[in-house]
Amino acid sequence: MLRSPAKLLQLFVTLVTCAFLFVPTLQSVLAGVTANYFRGLSSGLTLKWITEVWELYADSIFLSVWLALACLAVTLVIGVPAAYGLARNPGRVSRILEEFISLPLAIPGLALALALLQLYGSFKGFRASPAFILTGHVLYTLPFMVRSVLSVLMAMDLKTLEEGAATLGAGPVRRFIDIVVPNAMPGILAGALTVVTLSIGEFNLTWMLHTPLTKTLPVGLADSYASMRLEIASAYTLVFFLMIVPLLMAMQWASARASAKASKAAQ
Amino acid sequence: MTLILKNIAKTFPGGTRALLPTSLEIAGGEIVSLLGPSGCGKTTLLRIIAGLQTPDPGAEIRFDGEDVAALPVEKRKVGMVFQSYALFPNMPVRGNIGYGLKMQRLPKAEIAARVDEVIALCRLEAYADRPIGALSGGQRQRVALARAFAPRPRILLLDEPLSALDAALRTELRGELAALLRQFGITAIFVTHDQDEAMAIADRVAVMSHGRVAQIGTPEALYRKPETAFVARFVGNAMPLGGRIGKDRLYLPGGVLALAAPADGKQAFVRAEDVRIDPEGPLTARVETVTFLGTHYRIVLSGITKDPLHALHSGLSAPKTGETVKVSIAPEAILTLSAEDEKAA
Ligand SMILES: Nc1ncnc2c1ncn2[C@@H]1O[C@H](COP(=O)(O)OP(=O)(O)OP(=O)(O)O)[C@@H](O)[C@H]1O
Ligand SMILES: [Mg+2]
Numbered sequence: 165m166l167r168s169p170a171k172l173l174q175l176f177v178t179l180v181t182c183a184f185l186f187v188p189t190l191q192s193v194l195a196g197v198t199a200n201y202f203r204g205l206s207s208g209l210t211l212k213w214i215t216e217v218w219e220l221y222a223d224s225i226f227l228s229v230w231l232a233l234a235c236l237a238v239t240l241v242i243g244v245p246a247a248y249g250l251a252r253n254p255g256r257v258s259r260i261l262e263e264f265i266s267l268p269l270a271i272p273g274l275a276l277a278l279a280l281l282q283l284y285g286s287f288k289g290f291r292a293s294p295a296f297i298l299t300g301h302v303l304y305t306l307p308f309m310v311r312s313v314l315s316v317l318m319a320m321d322l323k324t325l326e327e328g329a330a331t332l333g334a335g336p337v338r339r340f341i342d343i344v345v346p347n348a349m350p351g352i353l354a355g356a357l358t359v360v361t362l363s364i365g366e367f368n369l370t371w372m373l374h375t376p377l378t379k380t381l382p383v384g385l386a387d388s389y390a391s392m393r394l395e396i397a398s399a400y401t402l403v404f405f406l407m408i409v410p411l412l413m414a415m416q417w418a419s420a421r422a423s424a425k426a427s428k429a430a431q
Numbered sequence: 432m433t434l435i436l437k438n439i440a441k442t443f444p445g446g447t448r449a450l451l452p453t454s455l456e457i458a459g460g461e462i463v464s465l466l467g468p469s470g471c472g473k474t475t476l477l478r479i480i481a482g483l484q485t486p487d488p489g490a491e492i493r494f495d496g497e498d499v500a501a502l503p504v505e506k507r508k509v510g511m512v513f514q515s516y517a518l519f520p521n522m523p524v525r526g527n528i529g530y531g532l533k534m535q536r537l538p539k540a541e542i543a544a545r546v547d548e549v550i551a552l553c554r555l556e557a558y559a560d561r562p563i564g565a566l567s568g569g570q571r572q573r574v575a576l577a578r579a580f581a582p583r584p585r586i587l588l589l590d591e592p593l594s595a596l597d598a599a600l601r602t603e604l605r606g607e608l609a610a611l612l613r614q615f616g617i618t619a620i621f622v623t624h625d626q627d628e629a630m631a632i633a634d635r636v637a638v639m640s641h642g643r644v645a646q647i648g649t650p651e652a653l654y655r656k657p658e659t660a661f662v663a664r665f666v667g668n669a670m671p672l673g674g675r676i677g678k679d680r681l682y683l684p685g686g687v688l689a690l691a692a693p694a695d696g697k698q699a700f701v702r703a704e705d706v707r708i709d710p711e712g713p714l715t716a717r718v719e720t721v722t723f724l725g726t727h728y729r730i731v732l733s734g735i736t737k738d739p740l741h742a743l744h745s746g747l748s749a750p751k752t753g754e755t756v757k758v759s760i761a762p763e764a765i766l767t768l769s770a771e772d773e774k775a776a
Contacts, residue, residue: 321515327483328517330504332582333534342530346521 196399213399217388221400224384225407227294231380232363235301239359242302243309244352248344250310251317262314266307273368276303280373294378300369305362309355316351316422317344350422357415365408381407432585432618433459434480437491441475441484449475450486451642457620457635459495462612463647464629465622467639468665473622476639477588480620482507494585505534510579510617512589516571518563524574525550525559531582545581553577553611568596569604576608580615587612589621593628605631626666638662660698660768669700669766673737681765685735686714688760694767705764706732706742708750712759716740718750732758 196214200207218225246265250258268276280300281291290296322344329339345352367382374383385404388397434457441450450472457463465473478484480492482504492500499507510531518527525546532542550559553573558566566574572592579587592608593601609632612619623629629636630650637647638661646653646662653666663669674683681688681699690699708730716732719739728749730742735758742758750756 324513324517331509331511332531333505335505
C-alpha cells in the first residue's frame with residue numbers, strides 16, 4: 165500500500181466521519197447498560213434498564229410488531245394484485261394510477277395524518293383503535309410494495325408467460341398463483357421487508373395519530389426521552405436498534421436479489 | 432383432428448385490418464405451414480385459432496365439427512409453441528412439461544409417467560431437472576415443444592419456433608422438428624417466413640399476403656403452379672419478364688419468346704433454373720457477373736428485360752463477364768399469371 169500523504173489524509177477523514185457517526189451511537193448504547201450514567205462506566209454494567217424498558221413499553225413493542233405485520237398483510241393483499249394490474253395494462257391510465265398511489269411519498273407524514281384526522285377523527289371507535297394508525301401506515305408503505313413488485317413484473321414478458329399457461333389449461337386464478345406470484349417473489353420479498361421496516365420505524369405520521377393507548381415503538385422512544393431518566397431512554401434506543409438493524413440488513417439483501425433477478429430476466 | 436376455419440377476420444382497434452375474411456380446412460394429422468412476409472397476419476391467424484385473440488364477429492372455428500369460437504383459450508386444448516418459448520422460469524424442465532397435465536388434475540403418478548414419456552420422445556433426459564435458465568436455445572425449443580405436446584392437445588400451433596436460433600442450428604433442428612411432428616401424428620400449424628423451412632416441414636403450405644391466404648397447396652404445387660404473381664415471387668423467387676404479350680408470343684427488349692398458350696393481359700415470370708445459356712437461343716444478353724457456387728454458376732444477365740435476370744448454369748465452364756451470350760427459356764417454363772394482386776404484394 166502506498167503511504168502517500170493524500171492516502172493518509174483520506175484515511176483520517178474516513179475515520180473521523182465514522183467516529184462522528186458511531187461515537188454518539190456507542191455512547192447511547194453504553195448509557196443504556198451503565199448502572200449510573202453520570203458516574204460513568206465505573207458504576208458498572210447492568211441489564212436493569214433494559215428490563216425496565218420492557219416493563220414500561222412492552223405494549224408499544226407488541227403494538228409495533230402487530231402493526232408492521234398487519235400493514236404487511238394489507239399491503240400484500242392490495243399491493244401485489246395492484247402491481248399485477250398495472251403491469252398487465254401498461255397505458256396512460258396505469259401511469260396516472262401509479263403516480264396516484266405514490267402520492268403519499270411526496271406528502272409530509274404530518275399532512276397525511278392531519279387529513280386522516282379531519283376525515284375520520286369523529287369516528288370515535290376507529291380513532292381510538294390501532295386500526296387508525298394502521299390506515300396511515302398502509303397509505304405510507306403501499307407505494308413501496310407496489311413499485312417493488314411492479315419493477316420485477318415489468319422486467320419479464322408476463323403477458324406471454326401467462327398466455328403460455330393459458331394454452332396449457334390454466335385459468336386466470338391458477339395463472340396468478342402458479343406463474344405471476346412465484347416469478348414476482350423477489351420483488352414481493354424486497355417490498356415486504358421495506359414495508360415492515362418502514363412501519364416499525366415510522367414516527368411523523370404515527371405521532372400525530374396515536375392515542376395514549378396506541379403508542380408505537382418510535383412514539384414510545386420519544387416519550388421516554390421526554391419523560392424518563394437518560395439510562396432508560398438509552399436502553400430503549402438499544403432495543404429499537406436490535407429490532408430494526410436486522411430488518412434493514414435483510415432489506416438490503418432482498419432488494420439486491422430482486423434487482424439482480426430483474427436484470428437477469430430483462431436480458 | 433380436422434380444423435375448419437370460416438370467415439376469420441381481424442380488425443384491430445386502431446383500424447389495422449390484420450386479417451381479411453379467411454377460410455381454411457386442415458385434415459387430421461396434417462402439418463400446414465403459414466408462410467408469408469412480416470406483417471401479413473400469420474401470428475394473428477394462429478392466435479385466433481388458439482383463442483388468444485378474438486376474431487371479428489361472424490367467424491367460425493371448428494375442431495372436429497365442434498364450434499370452439501366461444502371457448503376461452505384454457506378450454507380449447509391447443510398446444511402452443513411461442514416464438515420466445517415462454518417457458519416458466521420458476522419451474523425446472525420437468526415442471527414445465529408437466530404443467531398442462533397438472534392443470535388436467537391427473538394423478539401424480541400418471542403425470543410423472545407421461546412427462547417421462549415425452550422427455551424420452553424429445554430426447555431431453557439429460558436436462559429433465561435443470562432450471563430453464565441453464566438450457567441452450569435449441570434445448571429450450573425442444574422443451575417448449577414437449578410442454579405443448581405433453582397434455583395431448585387437439586392441435587399444435589407453432590409461431591416461428593426456430594426463429595430465435597442461429598442459422599446453422601435452425602437448419603439442423605428443422606429436420607428434427609419435422610420428424611418429431613410426424614412422430615406425434617398430430618394436426619399442426621406452424622408459422623414461418625422462411626420458405627425453405629415451410630417446404631421442409633409442411634404437408635401443405637398456405638402462402639399469406641396482406642391479411643389473406645393467397646394460395647394453399649403442397650410445396651410442389653406452389654412451386655410449379657403458382658396462382659398469383661406474389662406466390663411465384665415469394666416461393667422460388669420467380670423473376671418478372673417485363674415485356675408485351677401478344678397472343679402466344681412474349682416480346683422482350685432482348686428478343687421474342689414463344690409461350691405455351693395465349694396469355695393476353697397476363698404477366699410473365701421465370702425462375703433462375705429455367706434461364707438457359709444456349710447458342711441457339713432467341714434472346715441476346717450481356718453477362719454482368721458470374722459467381723461460382725460449386726455445383727453450378729449463378730450468372731446475372733442484363734438486356735433481356737428491364738431488371739437483370741439470374742440464370743443458374745451448370746457445366747464445366749461459364750461465359751465471362753462482359754461477354755454477349757444467347758439465352759433460351761422453354762415455353763413451359765414461363766409462368767403466365769394475372770397481375771391483379773401485384774399491387775397488393
Ligand atoms: N395488438 C395489435 N394491435 C394493432 N395492430 C396489430 C396488433 N397485433 C398485430 N397488429 C398488426 O396486424 C398486422 C399483422 O400482424 P401479425 O403479427 O399477425 O403479422 P405476422 O405475419 O405474424 O408478422 P411477423 O412475421 O413479423 O411476425 C400487422 O400489420 C401488425 O402491425
Ligand atoms: Mg408473427
